[in-house]
Amino acid sequence: MNDTILVVGAGPTGLSAAHGIASVGRKVVLVEKMERLGGAPILSGYAKLVPSGEWAKDAIGRMVRRVEEHALISTIKNTKVTKLEGNHGSFTATLSDGQTVQAGAVVLGTGFTHFDSINKPEWGFGTYEDVVTTTQVEQMVAAHKIACPSDGRTPERVAILLCVGSRDRQIGREWCSKICCTVSTNLAMEIKELSPKTDVYIYYMDIRTFGLYEDKFYWKSQEEFRTKFVKARIAEVTIAPDGKRLLVKGEDTLVKRPIVIPFDLVVHAIGMDPNEDNPEIAKVFGVGLESHGFLDRGEHYTSSFATTRPGIYVGGSALGPEDIDTCVSHGLAMAMRVVGDLAALERKAA
Amino acid sequence: MNDTILVVGAGPTGLSAAHGIASVGRKVVLVEKMERLGGAPILSGYAKLVPSGEWAKDAIGRMVRRVEEHALISTIKNTKVTKLEGNHGSFTATLSDGQTVQAGAVVLGTGFTHFDSINKPEWGFGTYEDVVTTTQVEQMVAAHKIACPSDGRTPERVAILLCVGSRDRQIGREWCSKICCTVSTNLAMEIKELSPKTDVYIYYMDIRTFGLYEDKFYWKSQEEFRTKFVKARIAEVTIAPDGKRLLVKGEDTLVKRPIVIPFDLVVHAIGMDPNEDNPEIAKVFGVGLESHGFLDRGEHYTSSFATTRPGIYVGGSALGPEDIDTCVSHGLAMAMRVVGDLAALERKAA
Secondary structure: OOOOEEEEOOOHHHHHHHHHHHOOOOOEEEEOOOOOOOOHHHHOOOOEOOOOOOEHHHHHHHHHHHHHOOOOEEEEOOOOEEEEEEEOOEEEEEEOOOOEEEEOEEEEOOOEEEOOHHHOHHHOEOOEOOEEEHHHHHHHHHOOOOOOOOOOOOOOEEEEEEEEOOOEHHHOEOOOOOOHHHHHHHHHHHHHHHOOOOEEEEEEOOOOOOOOHHHHHHHHHHHOOOOEEEEEEEEEEEEOOOOOOEEEEEEEOOOOEEEEEEEOEEEEEEOEEEOOOHHHHHHHHOOOEOOOOOEOOOOOOOOOOEOOOOOEEEOHHHOOOOOHHHHHHHHHHHHHHHHHHHHHHHHHHO | OOOOEEEEOOOHHHHHHHHHHHOOOOOEEEEOOOOOOOOHHHHOOOOEOOOOOOEHHHHHHHHHHHHHOOOOEEEEOOOOEEEEEEEOOEEEEEEOOOOEEEEOEEEEOOOEEEOOHHHOHHHOEOOEOOEEEHHHHHHHHHOOOOOOOOOOOOOOEEEEEEEEOOOEHHHOEOOOOOOHHHHHHHHHHHHHHHOOOOEEEEEEOOOOOOOOHHHHHHHHHHHOOOOEEEEEEEEEEEEOOOOOOEEEEEEEOOOOEEEEEEEOEEEEEEOEEEOOOHHHHHHHHOOOEOOOOOEOOOOOOOOOOEOOOOOEEEOHHHOOOOOHHHHHHHHHHHHHHHHHHHHHHHHHHO
C-alpha cells in the first residue's frame, strides 16, 4: 500500500486538496504542468477575487506558500503525468521528466482553459486592439490603471459583453460559465473605483449573480457604482466612423429595438472551456469525459468526486465551470474522500 | 483533548460531514432537531434531485443509512444543543434532553428554512387552494400524480412563478436562492412526464441555470418538453370569472405589455430563508451572522468553513442558499478541516 497521494494540478482545487491530505500526516506529491503554482488566478494575474474582495496574489499566494512550506508536500513543476498504472492503493505514475511516483490515490485538480475570443471573431477580438478580455482588464486593475491598448487613453465608456464562449450553440459552447456575471459586476465596480468618470455598460442575456452575490455584487454595482445593464443580443463589434471608437451593434431585447452604442473599450467576459488537455488527461488516467468535454464524475451523494476509475478523484473546474470558493471546497472534500477511502483499504489489508 | 466531533444538523451537509469524519476513525455525535435524519430533501419529500435525477429518498436515504449503520457515529434525534462551553479541543455541549457531549470540535450543518409563501399574499398562496409551492409539487411528483388541490382535476395549464421570497427587497429577501431556476425547469419536465397534455409556463426575471445546468435543464426543458418561459414582473394572482381558474396578472418585460393568463395550478418557486433558528444558533454556539441572517464565515482560502469561533465550522445552506451537491462537498470539506485542525492541536499538545 502506498501512503503517498498524487495531486495533479496546483490551482485552488489542487492546492486545497494537497494541504488537506498533508494536514493529517499523509505525504503528497503535487505535480503542476506550468512553472508556477496557483492556477488561473495567479497565472492569469486576476485582480480582487469574488466574493472575498481579497487580491488574488495575496489569497491564492497564501495557499501556494502554505503548500510550498509543508514538510509533507513535494511539488514538481513544469511536469505532466504521462502514464498511470496500477490500482487504488498502489498506483505508479510516470512523469514527463522520466521520474516515477508511487501513490495510493490520485486527485485531479486539472482545471479549465479560458475561452479564446478569437473563436468569436464577429465580436472584434483580434481585429481591434481595444477589444480585450476580462482577464486583460483584471491585469489592468491589478496594475491600477484602466487604459485603451490602442493609445493608452482612459476610456470614457466601457462595454463588458457577457457570455463570450458561453451559452452559444453556434460555437459549441452550450454551457454557462457560472461566475462571469458576478466577476463582471465586480470588475465594473473596480473600473469605476480606478476611473470614476468612466461609464460601464454590461450587455447580458440573464444576470446570474446567484445566492448572496445578488445584492452584494449585482445590486451594489448598479446602485452604488451606476453600472448600466443592457439586455441585448449582440450582432457585431465594428469600428466607428471616427476610426477610433468601437461600435457595439445589437438588439435590445427588452425594448425590441436595434441599438448601436460607441465605446472606447470593449471587454469580452470570456467563459470557461474544458481544459484543452482533457482528452490526454482522460487517456492517461483512464477516466471518462462528460458530453461537453469536462471530466466525468460518479455518484453524487455517497461517493462524491469519484471518477469512473477507483482511487482517482476529480473536483473543481475540471468538472465544469466553477468559482474559486467551490474549487477550494472541492479540494478539501476530495482530500477527505482520499484519506477516508485509503484508511478503509488499509483496514481491509491489515 | 476530546476525540469526538459534534455535528449539528442531519441534512446533506451534516450527513456528509459525519461520514467523512468517521471514515478516518474519529467518533461523531450527530444531533438533529427533527425526528428523522435527511434534512429538507427527506423532511419535505423532494422528488428527483438536481442534477443527478435520482429520487431524494434513494439518494439521501443512502446517506442516512450509511450514517445510521456506522459504528463510530451516534445519532441523537428530536434534540437541540442548548449550550456550548469550552474551547477548540475540549468543548462541552449541553443538549435539550439534558445530556452533555464532550467534543473536540463542532460542525454546523444547520441549513435553511423554506420561504413561507404567506409572506407574499398578493400572489395568492393561502387565499386560493390551487396556488401551491414547489415543495408541494415535488410531493405530487413523488406520488406520481399532478392534481389541482381544489377538485383533484389534472391541470391543463400550470404556471411556475420564480423568485417567490427571493430577489425581493419589498419583503426583505435581497438574495437569490440559487437553485430554484434549475429545480423549476426540472419540475416542469417532471410535470410533463406525468401529464403530457399539461402546458407548463415559467415566469422569471433571469433564468439562472448556471454551469452545466444550462443545456441539461433549461434548454432541455424548453426544447424537449416545450416549457414556456415568460420574462415578467408579476403583479397579482386572482380568481378567474369562472370561479375556478386562476389569473396570473403581470407585465411581460420583453414586450412591455400587460399579460393576464388563466391557469389551473399556480406554483410558487419558494426561496431559501436563513434557518429561522439562526439567532438562537448564533447565541448558543457563539458564532456570527452575516447581513441577511445566514451564518457568517471566516477566511475563504486557507481557513475555509471556519466561523468566527475557533473549533466551530459551518457549511452548506447555513451559509446562504445552496444546492445539494455543494452541501455534500461542504460537509466533506468541513470534515477534512476538523480532522486536520485537531491533528495539529494534538501534535501541539503532545
